[in-house]
Amino acid sequence: MRVSFTVNGRRHEADDVWEGESLLFVLRERLGLPGSKNACEQGECGSCTVRLDGEVVCACLVAAGQAQGREVRTVEGLADGAGPPGGLAPIQQAFVDAGAVQCGFCTPGLLVTADALLERQPSPSDADIREALSGNLCRCTGYEKILDAVRLAAARSAAGAAPTAPGPEAPPAPRSEPEPGE
Amino acid sequence: MDILRTPTDLAQRGHGGVGESASRPDGVLKVTGEFAYASDLWARDMLWGHTLRSPHAHAEIVSVDTTEALSVPGVHAVLTHADLPAATHYGLEIPDQPVLAGDVVRYHGEPVALVAADHPETARRAAARIRVEYAELPLVTDESTATAPGAPVLHPNRSDHYADRVPHPNVVHHQPVRRGDLAAAKARAEVVVTGEYELGMQDQAPLGPESGLAVPAEDGGVDLYVATQWLHVDREQLAPVLGLPRELVRLTLSGVGGAFGAREDLSMQAHACLLALRTGRPVKMVYSRDESFVGHVHRHPARLRYEHGATRDGRLVYVRGRIVLDGGAYASSSPAVVGNAASLGLGPYVCDTVDIEALALYTNNPPCGAMRGFGAVQACFAYESQMDRLAAELGMDPVSLRQLNAMSQGATMPTGQPVDAPAPVAELLRLVRDRPLPPPRQWETAVGTGTGFDLRALPGGLSNTTRGEGVVRGVGYAVGIKNVGFSEGYDDYSTARVRLEVVNGEPVVLVHTAMAEVGQGGVTVQAQIARTELGVAKVVLHPADTRVGSAGSTSASRQTYMTGGAVRNTCLLVREEVLRLGRERLGDTHPGWRGDGLWLRDGAVVTAGGEVLADLAQVLGDDVIDLEREFRHRPTEPLDPENGQGFGHVQYSFCAHRAVVEVDAELGLVKVVELAAAQDVGRAMNPQAVVGQIHGGSVQGLGLAVMEEIVVADGARVRNPSFTDYLIPTILDTPTMPVDVLELADEHAPYGLRGIGEAPTLSSTPAVVAAIRAATGLALRRVPVRPEHLTGT
Ligand code: FES
Numbered sequence: 001m002r003v004s005f006t007v008n009g010r011r012h013e014a015d016d017v018w019e020g021e022s023l024l025f026v027l028r029e030r031l032g033l034p035g036s037k038n039a040c041e042q043g044e045c046g047s048c049t050v051r052l053d054g055e056v057v058c059a060c061l062v063a064a065g066q067a068q069g070r071e072v073r074t075v076e077g078l079a080d081g082a083g084p085p086g087g088l089a090p091i092q093q094a095f096v097d098a099g100a101v102q103c104g105f106c107t108p109g110l111l112v113t114a115d116a117l118l119e120r121q122p123s124p125s126d127a128d129i130r131e132a133l134s135g136n137l138c139r140c141t142g143y144e145k146i147l148d149a150v151r152l153a154a155a156r157s158a159a160g161a162a163p164t165a166p167g168p169e170a171p172p173a174p175r176s177e178p179e180p181g182e
Numbered sequence: 183m184d185i186l187r188t189p190t191d192l193a194q195r196g197h198g199g200v201g202e203s204a205s206r207p208d209g210v211l212k213v214t215g216e217f218a219y220a221s222d223l224w225a226r227d228m229l230w231g232h233t234l235r236s237p238h239a240h241a242e243i244v245s246v247d248t249t250e251a252l253s254v255p256g257v258h259a260v261l262t263h264a265d266l267p268a269a270t271h272y273g274l275e276i277p278d279q280p281v282l283a284g285d286v287v288r289y290h291g292e293p294v295a296l297v298a299a300d301h302p303e304t305a306r307r308a309a310a311r312i313r314v315e316y317a318e319l320p321l322v323t324d325e326s327t328a329t330a331p332g333a334p335v336l337h338p339n340r341s342d343h344y345a346d347r348v349p350h351p352n353v354v355h356h357q358p359v360r361r362g363d364l365a366a367a368k369a370r371a372e373v374v375v376t377g378e379y380e381l382g383m384q385d386q387a388p389l390g391p392e393s394g395l396a397v398p399a400e401d402g403g404v405d406l407y408v409a410t411q412w413l414h415v416d417r418e419q420l421a422p423v424l425g426l427p428r429e430l431v432r433l434t435l436s437g438v439g440g441a442f443g444a445r446e447d448l449s450m451q452a453h454a455c456l457l458a459l460r461t462g463r464p465v466k467m468v469y470s471r472d473e474s475f476v477g478h479v480h481r482h483p484a485r486l487r488y489e490h491g492a493t494r495d496g497r498l499v500y501v502r503g504r505i506v507l508d509g510g511a512y513a514s515s516s517p518a519v520v521g522n523a524a525s526l527g528l529g530p531y532v533c534d535t536v537d538i539e540a541l542a543l544y545t546n547n548p549p550c551g552a553m554r555g556f557g558a559v560q561a562c563f564a565y566e567s568q569m570d571r572l573a574a575e576l577g578m579d580p581v582s583l584r585q586l587n588a589m590s591q592g593a594t595m596p597t598g599q600p601v602d603a604p605a606p607v608a609e610l611l612r613l614v615r616d617r618p619l620p621p622p623r624q625w626e627t628a629v630g631t632g633t634g635f636d637l638r639a640l641p642g643g644l645s646n647t648t649r650g651e652g653v654v655r656g657v658g659y660a661v662g663i664k665n666v667g668f669s670e671g672y673d674d675y676s677t678a679r680v681r682l683e684v685v686n687g688e689p690v691v692l693v694h695t696a697m698a699e700v701g702q703g704g705v706t707v708q709a710q711i712a713r714t715e716l717g718v719a720k721v722v723l724h725p726a727d728t729r730v731g732s733a734g735s736t737s738a739s740r741q742t743y744m745t746g747g748a749v750r751n752t753c754l755l756v757r758e759e760v761l762r763l764g765r766e767r768l769g770d771t772h773p774g775w776r777g778d779g780l781w782l783r784d785g786a787v788v789t790a791g792g793e794v795l796a797d798l799a800q801v802l803g804d805d806v807i808d809l810e811r812e813f814r815h816r817p818t819e820p821l822d823p824e825n826g827q828g829f830g831h832v833q834y835s836f837c838a839h840r841a842v843v844e845v846d847a848e849l850g851l852v853k854v855v856e857l858a859a860a861q862d863v864g865r866a867m868n869p870q871a872v873v874g875q876i877h878g879g880s881v882q883g884l885g886l887a888v889m890e891e892i893v894v895a896d897g898a899r900v901r902n903p904s905f906t907d908y909l910i911p912t913i914l915d916t917p918t919m920p921v922d923v924l925e926l927a928d929e930h931a932p933y934g935l936r937g938i939g940e941a942p943t944l945s946s947t948p949a950v951v952a953a954i955r956a957a958t959g960l961a962l963r964r965v966p967v968r969p970e971h972l973t974g975t
Pocket residue numbers: 037038039040041042043044045046047048049058059060061
């Protein structure tokens with residue numbers, strides 16, 4: 001079958017999609033968007049988390065056909081509209097600064113979930129953060145620095161600081177300019 | 183051949199030298215979704231590989247019929263044992279594992295056949311149409327069945343170098359460690375406590391599934407892009423299986439989604455290469471989660487029996503221990519796990535009389551091998567449980583008892599090896615004990631709900647199982663000792679290539695190693711070292727591959743020590759070369775060139791006093807300095823097979839924990855409220871990453887304490903291969919984790935650093951269990967502790 005939907009503001013079409021293919025498979029294998037991860041494909045880990053018409057969903061549990069005509073946002077589109085092209089969204093910058101990324105396999109899903117949390121609740125308590133992120137497994141970090149990152153992103157936005165300027169809660173992370181792929 | 187999403191150079195211009203919390207060079211790629219993990223690989227015309235696995239734990243293969251599978255449209259190849267072109271077995275140390283099972287399968291999930299097809303679902307469906315006829319055989323599943331008279335011998339005609347010394351052919355390896363006069367010590371002991379302990383089978387459960395892409399090359403070789411822990415040892419095992427010379431088997435590390443030991447053994451590597459060479463097309467393999475749970479080795483489940491003798495005032499007089507590890511169907515790294523369990527089995531204590539033996543069994547359970555903590559985890563749960571029992575027997579405070587017996591620098595290990603670096607065991611215990619305790623009844627004060635009451639701070643959480651009634655608190659302590667680096671005489675080395683040149687007026691350092699970055703942050707540390715030693719802002723990290731010499735394994739807490747040491751070593755040689763060229767070319771221009779202690783800073787050669795002599799651009803011009811060198815730690819010795827004596831380990835690493843738990847004893851629900859750690863790291867190369875490792879290791883220990891276990895039952899079959907049934911801690915299960923970091927330099931190690939990744943996984947488990955015992959008064963001899971152990975139902 002043919003499926004068409006919008007991903008991060010761009011229309012995409014995929015042909016020859018099998019009935020059983022998930023939105024996650026189509027994103028990763030047919031549309032060249034492997035940012036959403038595939039740690040379980042059973043709805044148990046959150047590594048595939050995307051927004052579907054704004055709702056936070058596990059892309060592995062959504063049949064590709066269900067996305068027909070709808071709007072998908074993935075980690076690849078998180079920074080859209082958040083400052084200059086190539087820049088990072090505040091939550092992305094906070095994950096980098098707080099040391100919330102180790103292997104990074106959980107990171108895309110956590111970012112999408114945390115971004116949605118801060119959208120509806122700009123100053124969450126720790127218990128709120130834990131509750132919101134409880135569907136996202138991370139095997140590396142023990143979650144402490146993920147909590148730090150969400151707190152940091154919330155504090156920075158409360159302070160109205162520029163997204164890339166370390167706020168008062170920022171850990172002592174020296175600045176650097178990454179040049180991926182150089 | 184078009185290949186997409188292969189690893190790229192990681193370039194960073196910035197600061198952050200040794201000792202600073204520099205940010206990860208791959209951090210931005212990881213938060214934008216652009217980082218290329220092994221499961222993201224793609225090549226034009228690639229096929230998908232799938233593995234057919236045994237449904238039985240022990241069975242003869244009577245026949246295999248692939249006809250139907252081959253006739254499925256879209257299928258390009260089906261391979262069985264009969265199709266293997268060269269060596270049929272492989273293994274890290276003992277090549278006892280079939281690439282594809284031949285006459286017999288020895289564990290549930292053992293690979294039997296392979297399919298390559300143009301869609302992953304086609305490959306799965308075709309695999310289901312391979313007809314395999316099995317005749318089930320009797321099982322051995324524990325020590326009594328494996329060593330019973332007439333027990334089936336799983337590997338007859340063993341020729342490995344342990345075979346002559348083991349008490350039974352179903353024992354992989356056996357290591358005693360004996361020191362002192364046991365009879366005399368027993369006579370002196372005033373108090374004796376004995377205990378038996380058991381640990382279930384833990385899984386590493388890295389989030390990234392086993393994956394890779396094998397691409398056949400025009401020269402008849404193969405290029406494999408893969409998530410692994412050690413590229414070169416993969417190649418050593420692959421070349422004979424593929425029947426290719428080593429040079430034609432080229433590996434490149436793809437993005438690795440965590441490892442923790444799960445990627446030390448081969449998984450899909452040989453299978454993807456065989457399919458690629460057979461079909462002439464690139465073949466990608468990605469394990470599903472349930473396949474991942476049977477497709478890699480686990481932590482050895484263990485049964486341990488300990489006897490501790492002490493004087494009335496609490497001094498250890500003797501310790502006896504017997505540690506039985508279930509190695510499962512194949513050897514994997516069992517011998518080294520045995521060596522660790524035996525040599526570290528006393529714990530970080532001083533005792534002159536020790537009699538410990540450890541052994542690993544061959545059984546029909548899933549193969550067990552490396553997992554973070556590697557043999558030391560199992561021993562630590564038992565010896566720390568014993569220290570608590572001894573304290574109770576003596577009426578002593580458990581922390582004071584530990585401090586009284588704690589080892590320190592200058593102590594002698596039960597192997598006779600002197601501890602010749604700081605060993606601040608008593609101090610680590612003091613640090614965790616002296617922390618203020620978290621306030622009680624936090625559910626009454628927790629903010630966020632506006633009601634003055636927050637269920638989320640209670641055991642059971644939002645399931646609303648209690649409002650605080652019946653909830654009891656307990657506090658527990660533990661400390662552990664782990665070795666760093668490969669032990670027992672292994673020639674352990676790493677290699678670094680460093681290239682320095684000036685590009686458009688700017689000095690640039692390229693660092694090229696084969697180190698597997700699995701999330702630990704080794705790439706960050708490599709860049710920090712290059713910046714510090716060569717005084718250059720711009721550092722480019724080459725993808726890890728087999729074009730450079732081996733870096734050794736990303737395991738045994740060794741990469742910062744070993745590949746960090748290699749990068750430092752090569753950088754210093756590059757610096758020597760810069761200074762030589764500078765003296766040759768510019769030596770007459772300034773008397774400073776003749777002085778000692780010249781170094782590099784901010785792209786220039788400076789004197790010991792900091793005066794700039796010349797820019798690197800002036801010194802080098804168009805010349806490129808490009809060196810590759812090996813680095814070794816100090817040599818170790820094998821342990822004596824009879825008494826375990828020998829200078830067996832490179833370095834020791836220590837961590838202590840205090841756990842605070844709250845238990846709803848009626849329902850058996852546990853909430854860990856706080857897990858405080860203190861660790862000596864020698865030198866915090868990157869403080870933020872150090873604390874991240876301590877957090878991550880602590881939580882894996884917590885998982886073993888209260889939730890994680892692979893259930894093997896119903897004919898030695900894995901019953902819970904999913905994240906629905908194998909539970910790893912979520913953010914709700916995980917407490918606040920304050921950390922104290924000590925930096926007592928080890929003069930034998932680069933920068934004085936100590937490998938840190940594993941020690942926090944050891945003591946976390948017994949600390950949590952001790953806290954549950956304190957809350958409930960139950961003896962709790964087995965982990966994971968389940969609700970039914972607490973309610974007695
Ligand atoms: S991959 Fe979708 S929840 Fe795990």
